[in-house]
Amino acid sequence: MSRPDGPSADEPLADGPLDPEEGRRLLAPWIGPGAPFRGAVLAVSGGPDSTALMGCAALGPAGVPLVVATVDHGLRPGSEAEAQGVAALAARLGLAHRRLAWTGAKPAARIQEAARAARYGLLAGLAREVGADLVLTAHTLDDQAETVLMRLCAGSGPAGLAGMAPSRALGGLTLARPFLGVPKARLVATCEAREWPFVRDPSNVDPRFGRARLRGLLPLLAAEGLTASRLARLSARLRRDEAALSGAAAAALRDLRRDAPGGEGRLVLDGPGLAALPEAVALRVAGLAVAALHAEAAQGAADAPSPYPPRLERLERVVLEAVLPALREGRPCRRTVAGLLFSTGGGRLTLAPEPPRRVRSRME
Incomplete structure (x- = not known):
């Protein structure tokens, strides 16, 4: 209300x-x-x-x-x-x-x-x-x-x-x-x-x-x-404008979401469709996708800590400066945000849990 x-x-x-x-x-x-x-x-x-x-x-x-x-x-x-x-x-x-x-x-x-x-x-x-x-x-x-x-x-x-x-x-x-x-x-x-x-x-x-x-x-x-x-x-x-943009982003997320091979914990979006959106809407779609995966992870593990949403500056760098240009140019791109890996390929953007980082031994 x-x-x-x-x-x-x-x-x-x-x-x-x-x-x-x-x-x-x-x-x-x-x-x-x-x-x-x-x-x-x-x-x-x-x-x-x-x-x-x-x-x-x-x-x-x-x-x-x-x-x-x-x-x-x-x-x-x-x-x-x-x-x-x-x-x-x-x-x-x-x-x-x-x-x-x-x-x-x-x-x-x-x-x-x-x-x-x-x-x-x-x-x-x-x-x-x-x-x-x-x-x-x-x-x-x-x-x-x-x-x-x-x-x-x-x-x-x-x-x-x-x-x-x-x-x-x-x-x-x-x-x-x-x-x-x-x-x-x-x-x-x-x-x-x-x-x-x-x-x-x-x-x-x-x-x-x-x-x-x-x-x-x-x-x-x-x-x-x-x-x-x-x-x-x-x-x-700004609250009025943000409500309109958020509504547009929620509708776009529903339209662009595709079946995610590989089981739970992944989210796949249509790449050309995402790249064609105004950047303000595309950025919010990415943010909603991150929030959706975090919510799914929290439901799967009752004792999991609630992750903080990604900082706007970080999300802007990844989505506006890397992911969207890669989708428009049809080239691969891999970036991490808030514990999730953003990867492009095959005309799609896939969000999945960030893989564990390999610990380098002293001998390497």
Whole structure:
């Protein structure tokens, strides 16, 4: 399910707190009367964004049962007390609350990524426990702008620069972001106007983290015209275009796939047909083919680790600079991507598991 996620770059953004009707309108498709969900878990950290989400949800007539959840990552002193503060406000608002603790050893590197994965895992687990099929988070327009900037710095293509989707699948559930088009300042103002207490996470301004460093650049970029609104509109446009290209690629993969001699673990595509596609579509066909083989391998080995998708730069070098020219010129080509061997020949492109590399002895 998808919802609009932001105003036009040239539309003036509303300011000031959300009024109750505006909050209800943003949340109604997800938790209002007639919403197509059995129940919802509200992810509330205690910051102003998620506190506003909880408060607005409590003000409107809920059409589904609601449970507030606070994930205590245990990464800094006071996190348990902050969870208790959320529980107190939830009780005041008439909402059930659960504290979810991230236990066990914490990684020394990429701690924010690991915490994010743990957070979503705990939220999804609680949703299943209470019979809910929806998780709501309070990501804002500012979060979207920061995400686009981070992915731009990382060299992402259109799919990455599309940013966060208004909703996506989460382990058989739906994760939705109803405030994705709302500036953070309005949610802070909402909490202040309603006297909903909130806390500020010091990691949001900690220069050790890339997102915090980029957050500090946003006012400078806005002064040059690159506002959070424009970055969010860019993400919406790229998401629209990416959906069209991905749909074309999925249809092309179905049309170009051929019987694969040699059993499972192989995928064969019609070479001339692939080479005749626009390069943007052909590149996505190759990416979908890689994903399909990885999915098949994962089904065959339940304990196999989930492989990372190939980096866009690597896929571009292999497909655009090697495989497609070879198909057009009718010559053989062999390249590896993400543990798979791409080989051309006989008018076909074959993807198969990369053969094990031969270990050279000292005598050779």
